Amino acid sequence: MNISRKLGILxxxxxxxxxxxxxxxxxxxxxxxxxxxxxxxxxxVGVFLSR
Numbered sequence: 553m554n555i556s557r558k559l560g561i562l563x564x565x566x567x568x569x570x571x572x573x574x575x576x577x578x579x580x581x582x583x584x585x586x587x588x589x590x591x592x593x594x595x596x597v598g599v600f601l602s603r
Contacts, residue, residue, distance in 0.1 A: 553601075553603070561597065561600065562597065562601075565597045572589060572593070576589045
């Protein structure tokens with residue numbers, strides 16, 4: 553996997569991190585669930601990029 557594809561994947565996953573983080577905060581009203589959501593996203597991207 554070349555560097556441009558990896559950067560594209562990071563951009564593609566950055567949008568759900570920003571928008572989804574706002575939605576999770578709106579639902580739960582605290583930053584703890586947002587942190588958990590972001591950690592799950594980072595883990596998923598890390599697994600995908602490590603292939």
